[in-house]
Structure formats: structure tokens, C-alpha cells
Amino acid sequence: MNEGWFEEKTEKISSIGGYQKPELIQDSVKLDSNENYVISKQFQNDIISSARRTSDIREYPLGGVERLIRMISKFIKMPSSMIGIGNGSDQILDLILSNFASKETTILTSKPTFGFFEERCKLYGIPLIAILFSNDMKLDVEDFITQSKNADILYLDSPNNPTGFQFPKNELQKLVKSFNGLVIIDEAYGEFSEYSFSQMVKTCKNLIVVQTLSKSFGLAGLRLGYFIANTKFTDAFMNVIQYPYPVSTLTIESGIQALEKSNLMKDTVDIIKIERKRIIETLQKYNTFEVFDSKANFVLFDAQGSYKRVYSALAEQGISIRKLGKIGDHKGCLRVTVGTKEMNSKFLLAIRDLLG
Numbered sequence: 001m002n003e004g005w006f007e008e009k010t011e012k013i014s015s016i017g018g019y020q021k022p023e024l025i026q027d028s029v030k031l032d033s034n035e036n037y038v039i040s041k042q043f044q045n046d047i048i049s050s051a052r053r054t055s056d057i058r059e060y061p062l063g064g065v066e067r068l069i070r071m072i073s074k075f076i077k078m079p080s081s082m083i084g085i086g087n088g089s090d091q092i093l094d095l096i097l098s099n100f101a102s103k104e105t106t107i108l109t110s111k112p113t114f115g116f117f118e119e120r121c122k123l124y125g126i127p128l129i130a131i132l133f134s135n136d137m138k139l140d141v142e143d144f145i146t147q148s149k150n151a152d153i154l155y156l157d158s159p160n161n162p163t164g165f166q167f168p169k170n171e172l173q174k175l176v177k178s179f180n181g182l183v184i185i186d187e188a189y190g191e192f193s194e195y196s197f198s199q200m201v202k203t204c205k206n207l208i209v210v211q212t213l214s215k216s217f218g219l220a221g222l223r224l225g226y227f228i229a230n231t232k233f234t235d236a237f238m239n240v241i242q243y244p245y246p247v248s249t250l251t252i253e254s255g256i257q258a259l260e261k262s263n264l265m266k267d268t269v270d271i272i273k274i275e276r277k278r279i280i281e282t283l284q285k286y287n288t289f290e291v292f293d294s295k296a297n298f299v300l301f302d303a304q305g306s307y308k309r310v311y312s313a314l315a316e317q318g319i320s321i322r323k324l325g326k327i328g329d330h331k332g333c334l335r336v337t338v339g340t341k342e343m344n345s346k347f348l349l350a351i352r353d354l355l356g
């Protein structure tokens with residue numbers, strides 16, 4: 001190995017760029033990261049306080065992961081032996097990629113797909129076949145079936161971030177059944193959508209469904225994700241691949257508390273779905289916007305030539321949304337998270353003041 005290999009490798013990794021976090025705007029109406037603000041901060045604080053009381057952080061959380069998994073098992077009605085956890089679903093996806101994919105394996109996905117996943121593939125040099133969304137932000141399942149034979153792994157975020165698109169259930173079933181390699185279905189926004197594929201893992205040995213408490217449970221800062229997969233994979237992942245103590249004692253105890261009170265999460269999801277409809281319908285009234293349907297807790301719209309102006313005008317008023325720019329033929333895409341009724345009204349009023 002040559003002398004400068006470490007510097008060269010560092011240089012090469014630096015040039016990849018990495019995942020772009022949203023701009024940090026102090027005290028903003030934060031509608032840029034698909035978080036859930038409908039769940040109150042007080043409720044979350046109570047969970048954390050109670051978790052603190054039952055935790056002894058002098059100790060490693062021996063047995064804690066197992067207790068958490070039993071709770072997830074009760075929540076999703078799948079056996080514990082088919083469930084694994086990670087430090088956010090980001091970490092689960094990363095560990096799957098670093099252990100099951102390489103320069104020699106090809107991944108079939110959509111364009112756009114979840115940004116972090118794409119960046120991770122770049123980091124590991126994993127080749128992608130990415131199928132473009134159509135102009136109305138939909139995907140054609142037949143395009144995926146045609147490309148299946150050229151790929152080892154199929155990765156789909158369902159619903160997709162940033163479009164909010166989800167295949168009709170029968171179409172995705174057809175695709176998953178026809179794919180011979182590893183299938184990863186990322187359901188980070190599953191609770192806001194029409195269906196989940198978690199039960200399908202029982203009959204589909206090559207399927208991994210990834211879910212998270214970051215979005216519907218409003219626990220993005222806790223960093224807790226989980227997956228459902230066949231028992232052999234789950235065992236290998238949890239006992240060999242995953243770190244011995246992947247999440248903190250406080251995360252484990254808070255996660256258990258949140259899952260015990262999952263009815264509250266379901267109530268907030270109902271509110272978010274109603275608000276999503278209001279945002280879509282209101283934005284549709286502006287001729288300058290093309291608004292896309294969404295099955296997630298965010299809405300994508302194309303503000304065309306005025307997208308930078310819209311983004312900056314909102315930012316000046318302390319409203320932070322996500323600036324995406326060009327997606328396919330759409331030149332000025334913006335993505336707004338569905339927040340509380342008050343947050344959404346502020347966003348919509350600011351748009352009205354700007355364009356109305």
C-alpha cells in the first residue's frame with residue numbers, strides 16, 4: 001500500500017459530499033424534516049421523565065433491547081424473532097448496505113429516492129439503477145419488473161420521500177413477488193399511508209421491511225428504528241452485524257413507553273392526514289404551483305421559476321421548508337411537512353401574502 005493511502009482515501013470520501021441536512025433557522029416553524037409536532041412536547045417530556053426514573057445509566061442496557069423488541073412485537077403483531085432494531089432506520093439501512101451490498105451488487109430504486117440511502121450507496125460505490133418518476137410523480141411498476149433481472153437488491157421507500165408516492169398495494173405485491181434478490185421496503189412514513197408490508201415478511205423470505213418511531217411517533221430525536229425480516233436474517237443482524245448496545249437505555253425505556261401509548265400516535269396520524277388534505281387543496285388553488293398527491297406527512301409541490309423566491313420569503317418569516325429544486329422536468333420543487341394546524345396555517349397564510 002502506498003504511503004499516502006489514508007489521505008487519498010479521506011480526499012475521495014470528502015469529495016462525495018454526504019447527506020445535506022436542512023438549513024438551521026433558529027426558532028423557526030420547522031416544516032423541513034417530516035417531523036411530527038402534533039404530538040405534544042409535554043407528552044414526550046413525560047415519556048422521557050418516566051424513562052429516566054426507571055433507568056440506571058451506570059449500566060449497559062443488558063436485556064433492554066429484548067424488552068423493547070417484545071413491545072414492538074406486540075405493537076406490529078409480528079413475532080419478536082423477526083424484529084431487529086437500530087439507531088434510527090438510517091443505521092439499519094446503512095448496516096444492510098455495508099454488509100450485503102458492494103461494488104459488485106446492483107441496487108434497483110427510484111429517482112428520486114431517500115437521499116440518505118442514495119448517499120450511502122455513493123459512499124460504498126454501490127451501482128444504482130434508478131427509475132425516474134413520471135411528470136405526475138408516479139412510478140410504473142412494469143419498468144421495475146423489466147429491470148429486476150439486472151439488479152440484486154430492490155430498495156423502495158413506500159411512501160417515497162420526497163414525492164409522497166406509494167404504489168397501489170397489488171402492484172407492489174406483484175413486484176416484490178417477482179424479485180429474486182433482496183427486497184428492502186422502507187416504511188418510514190407507513191402509518192400515514194394506505195398499507196404496510198410487514199405481514200408479508202411471513203411468506204417472503206427475501207423481504208426486509210424497515211420502520212421507525214421518528215415520524216408517526218414524533219420521536220426523531222430519540223433515534224429508534226426497527227425492521228421486520230425472516231428469523232435467520234434477524235438473528236444474524238442482531239447478533240453479529242448490529243452493535244452489542246445499539247441504542248441507549250433512555251431510548252429503550254422511552255421507546256417502550258411510547259409504544260405502550262400508541263393510541264395517541266394513531267390520533268395524531270388522523271389529524272395529520274386531515275391537515276395534509278387541507279394543504280394540498282389550498283396549494284392547488286395557485287396556478288403557479290403543481291401539487292402532488294401524498295401518502296406521507298409531507299407535500300411536494302413545484303413552484304417552478306419562483307421556488308427560490310417562495311423559499312426565501314418563507315425563511316424570512318421564520319418558516320422553514322425543504323428546497324429541492326429540479327426533479328425530472330419539474331424545475332422548482334419544494335417539500336413542506338404537515339405540522340400542527342397552527343403551523344400549517346402560518347405556512348399557508350405566508351403563501352397567500354406572497355402570491356394571493
Ligand SMILES: Cc1ncc(COP(=O)(O)O)c(C=O)c1O
Nearest residue numbers: 088089090157161188212214225
Ligand atoms: C424514507 C426514509 N427512510 C428513513 C428515514 C430515516 O429515519 P430515522 O429517523 O429512523 O433514521 C427517513 C427520514 O427522513 C426517510 O425519509
